Amino acid sequence: MKHSEKLLPTVIGAAVAAFVMLPTAAAHATPADEHPATRTALNTLQAAAGPGAAVHAGDGTTSWTLSAGTGTINTTKSIQSDEHFRIGSQTKTFTAATVLQLVDEGRVSLDTDIDTYLPGTVTGNGYDGTRITVRHLLQHTGGIAAYDPMVSLGLAEPDGTYKLATLVKEGLKRSPVSAPGAGFTYSNTNYLILGMLIEKLTGAPVHKAVTSRIIEPLGLARTVFPAPGNRALPAPAVNGYHGVRIGSFYFWTPVISYDPSVFSSAGAMISTLEDLGTFYQALTAGRVVSAAALEEMEKAPDVTGGIYGLGVFRTALSCGGEAWGHNGGVAGYHSQTLVTKDGRRASVMTNAFLGTNPPAQQMATVLDTALCEDQS
Template sequence: MITRRNRTKLSAVIGAVCAMTMTLTAHSGTASARTEDHAATLAALRALQASAGPGAAVHAGAAGDDWTLSVGTGTYGADRPIKQDEHFLVGSQTKSFTATVVLQLVDEGRVALDTPVETYLPGLVTGNGHDGTRITVRHLLQHTSGIASYSPGIPGSVMVQPPRNPDGTYDPRDVVRTGLSSGPVSVPGASFTYSNTNYVILGLLVEAVTGAPAREAVQSRVIEPLGLTGTSFPAPGDRTLPLPAVTGHHGVRLGGFYLWYPAAILDPSLYGSAGAMVSTMEDVTTFYTSLLGGELVSSASLAEMMDAADSGAGLGLSARQLSCGVTAWGHSGAMPGYFSYTLVTKDGRHASAMTNVMFQFNTPSPQMLKVVDSAICEG
């Protein structure tokens, strides 16, 4: 007799067999991207997928010679290799877009990096030991404000839920107040503490200076000029992904066995200018290569963005020294169902990788870094 308990065990075993089989299948994104030409990257991608989601993929290249490798599937239970033009939630890669708009406003003389946030948003950053007259725009961009993060809905993070509107959306000022509800983690400028709250505040700053929501500023100042047709900053209440889309999953790993289930899409207003955007591997590499190529901000502002502190954090960018001796810049992103990372170098080499799962614990960050490092260094 097959009991409910036995059916659960059987489902887990079937899921494990499927997942283990997926790791043995590699797909080439283009005719020129032969797997034998990128053996080290393929091995790293398989290692990522073996410790991550139902599927994993990397889109990489240089000087217009791009290629894509995919293993596993973009939808559990189907044979759908992840493609470079499929949509997914890029999470904190959104921060790079937000920072770009802020630096554009710096170029226009409408914002100053070392001016207190109180100047632009009077009375917002206050209470519980926080003082907006001492926290500058630079502190927010570089995560040295001392303001704690909020991370509801992200597995493995502290769950602090801002109040929700009756329609299921969130007011960014309520989100900021949630982040300010605990005391400072450090004095402003003293140390690096990654915080989503910083970038929600920056989104409100963009709105205060431009008169338009941050998502509209990103759309008109970055997405449209670059022709990023696969990229969007969803409005509050829009929980859909444009097609084609990679299906996001949560995962349970029991030794060598895997069990996947679909991840619900959070309302974009919960993370807003800190993590709400949708894009593709193809588009995010275009964005970062364009940014580092000087197409979006002045050379002075780009130098500020790339001036990484001891933590490796610049202004909306993170620096990473690769195994081949070059430095690359970019950002990672995590949302329920997705984990991604994009890095580019000054000479135009780039790699964007993603997997369609977010684990409760043990996010496979080392394996993800190995994929993008190999893709850039192997060429």
């Protein structure tokens, strides 16, 4: 999620580092002579990223996994495609899909102002909730300033959890950056407000609503929207790290535990490379929301650079065509998933989030290569 991730890839220099290319476990093994271009791209990513990196890709009938480096420092344990990790802002696509289901049910309208549903929530400090629509929130075009929930660590409840309303109030202390609809500013506050909307309309906590509406129907057995207070990363898990890379030198320390409710509907979820591919494939195939709702999700207007829709972004592929997906960065992890309309999918992750120098371009190259390598 945006802590402090770059939504769109930025070119950064690849650091040179020592790393080891490791095979995946037998259930997911890929012969060493297959997908050589993707292997090269993954090596480059891992050399600029965390202790390890992995990509899981395929189409509607086959899949494969490549891994480089390690999922646990001081070991040769490669990252597996069925291991849990925190997905950060890829949570936003699940949140957006839940809102679009409510649109399908006639319980919310994309172009109705948020004040109609949450009176008085988006107000003050220059904000006017009667001018900011649900669509604006989903598309980050409401003028709400960028906000990192990690600055709210001192706002925890006595039990250490965080309330959406508290996080939203904190986010709205930052003044508007544009008039509603006039600009694109990626802000977690938008999706925290949408979490409040989901709770208001469903009568359920947002983690339960997303679980019952998206996770369970799709059979995503290793995807979790943790309840407030649940800090555990289910086994098997990829260990996440803090650290730095300077040339060939790097230093890693394990991520300090935090309560995921500080990110909530903007970035609290846990999943695997396999489950993420399954989710995005189902979404783009029309098995999560209606065809009409999916069409709305995939409208990326000029104000967003023609890239960001409603909880998903579009990227052009080097082999032609386009793919849809989202990225996510949170303490310990950086990940991204892309899928195409013809059923190709690719999910990639590394087990460190280098907030000041994220390997966004290297990650984008891995995904593009994985989706395009076998295309004639």
